[in-house]
Structure formats: C-alpha cells, structure tokens
Amino acid sequence: MPERVLVADxxxxxxxxxxxxxxxxxxxxxxxxxxxxxxxxxxxxxxxxLVLDVMMPHIDGVAVCRVLRADGDxxxxxxxxxxxxxxxxxxxxxAGADDYLPKPFEVPELLARLRALLxxxxxxxxxxxxxxxAEENExxxxxxxxxxxxxxxxxxxxxxxxxxWWGAAELRLTRTEFDLLELLVRDEGLVLDHAAIYRSVWxxxxxxxTKNLAGYIGYLRRKLTDAGAPDLIRTVRGxxxxxxxx
Numbered sequence: 400m401p402e403r404v405l406v407a408d409x410x411x412x413x414x415x416x417x418x419x420x421x422x423x424x425x426x427x428x429x430x431x432x433x434x435x436x437x438x439x440x441x442x443x444x445x446x447x448x449l450v451l452d453v454m455m456p457h458i459d460g461v462a463v464c465r466v467l468r469a470d471g472d473x474x475x476x477x478x479x480x481x482x483x484x485x486x487x488x489x490x491x492x493x494a495g496a497d498d499y500l501p502k503p504f505e506v507p508e509l510l511a512r513l514r515a516l517l518x519x520x521x522x523x524x525x526x527x528x529x530x531x532x533a534e535e536n537e538x539x540x541x542x543x544x545x546x547x548x549x550x551x552x553x554x555x556x557x558x559x560x561x562x563x564w565w566g567a568a569e570l571r572l573t574r575t576e577f578d579l580l581e582l583l584v585r586d587e588g589l590v591l592d593h594a595a596i597y598r599s600v601w602x603x604x605x606x607x608x609t610k611n612l613a614g615y616i617g618y619l620r621r622k623l624t625d626a627g628a629p630d631l632i633r634t635v636r637g638x639x640x641x642x643x644x645x
Contacts, residue, residue, distance in 0.1 A: 401425050402426050404421055404427070404448050405428075405446045405450070407432070415430075433455045447474070449463075460491075467495070468494070468495035475520050477512055477516060479500050551587050554584065579615055583632060588642070589641060591639045591640060596640065597612060630645065
C-alpha cells in the first residue's frame with residue numbers, strides 16, 4: 400500500500416505542485432486548503448505523514464501540530480514556511496513538528512526530508528502489545544471495535560455512534576447540531592471563525608450565513624443547558640465561536 404500523506408497549504412499553486420510531485424513518487428496524497436480542514440482530515444483519517452504550511456488562515460500549521468500532539472497523535476509533521484528565522488523554526492519544533500523546510504524549496508529536498516521522516520517513524524514505532532481478555536472486555540462486546548470518545552469536562556461526544564452526553568443525560572441532536580458540537584469539541588480552546596465553521600459543517604461550497612450559524616449555536620446551547628451543562632460555547636464577537644471549559 401502506498402504511504403498516505405496530507406498536504407495543507409492555502410497557496411493553491413504550492414499545494415498542487417507538492418501534490419503532483421508526491422503522486423509521481425507513488426504517494427497517496429490528500430490536500431487541505433487551511434488549518435481547520437487539515438485538522439478535520441488528520442483526526443478523521445490515518446496518514447503516514449503531514450506536510451503543513453505554517454502561514455495558513457483560520458488555524459496556522461504550528462497550531463495544527465500543537466493540537467494534534469495534545470491529542471496524542473504522533474504522525475510525522477513537516478512544516479513549510481517562508482518564515483525561516485531561528486525563532487520561527489524553534490516555535491515549530493517546540494510545537495511538536497519533526498522537520499522544517501523553508502520556502503522556496505526544491506522538490507528533491509522535500510522528497511528527501513519526507514523519506515527521512517517516514518524512515519524514522521518506522522524505526523521509532525513501539526512494538527504492538529497483546530491485548531488481554533480483560534482489556535478486550537473493557538472495550539465492549541467481543542468482536543466490536545472500540546469507539547473513540549471526545550471529552551470536555553462532563554461532556555462526551557462519540558463520532559462513531561454520533562451520540563453525545565452531558566454526564567448521564569444524552570443530548571438529542573440533529574445531524575447539523577452534532578457536526579457543529581463535534582467540531583467545536585475537537586478544537587477545544589481554539590476560536591473558529593464563521594467561514595471555517597461553515598466550511599467544515601456545511602461543506603466547502605456553502606455560502607456563509609452568520610445568522611443561520613448563530614441559530615444553530617443557540618439550539619445547541621439550549622440543549623446543553625437543558626441537560627445541566629454550564630456555558631461551554633463562547634462567542635467571540637466579530638470572529639466566531641470556541642468551546643471552552645467552565
């Protein structure tokens with residue numbers, strides 16, 4: 400199976416050039432136009448490596464890397480940026496990036512750095528450990544795949560089953576309300592602007608309607624309040640929304 404690589408860059412020319420170069424080398428390439436889309440894809444799918452531009456709108460590449468590392472995601476990350484100062488490189492590496500390539504770059508160097516990251520990932524991967532029967536029982540019934548659950552305070556969101564709870568109370572959410580809650584909880588603490596939220600929940604071609612979005616936020620808040628939750632969704636006036644712990 401070919402190695403799967405996510406390439407995120409808001410510059411279409413750069414994004415498509417990197418995509419073509421990697422595909423010619425036999426990689427399976429998925430692209431993203433900004434940090435929000437990159438986060439959604441990285442959390443939804445499995446990749447061998449991530450190639451992230453630093454200067455992206457909404458959420459930059461360094462923030463994407465920092466959030467993924469906080470999630471426990473150890474996928475190798477190569478940052479691309481026109482800002483190549485020592486402090487900029489240090490910030491990226493401190494955020495958990497594995498390598499840093501200044502723009503403009505030559506394709507052969509990009510390919511060589513990517514190959515090096517993938518080699519190191521194989522060498523440092525921990526050996527698989529057998530799962531005891533007791534651990535299997537904790538995961539659920541025999542033969543059932545464990546379900547990942549997002550948590551924030553007493554809020555639990557299960558993307559696999561599309562269900563959510565505050566404590567023991569299950570939230571009765573519409574499809575759009577669930578997608579909106581999942582997005583906010585996945586990006587806990589980050590302020591997502593209206594356009595980024597609309598693109599993630601309604602699709603890349605949907606026109607932004609801030610009143611419609613505010614309406615869904617209102618519905619979601621009321622259902623959380625009815626379940627006994629405090630104010631978890633914060634409004635950042637003129638920008639967007641963020642999920643934050645009380």
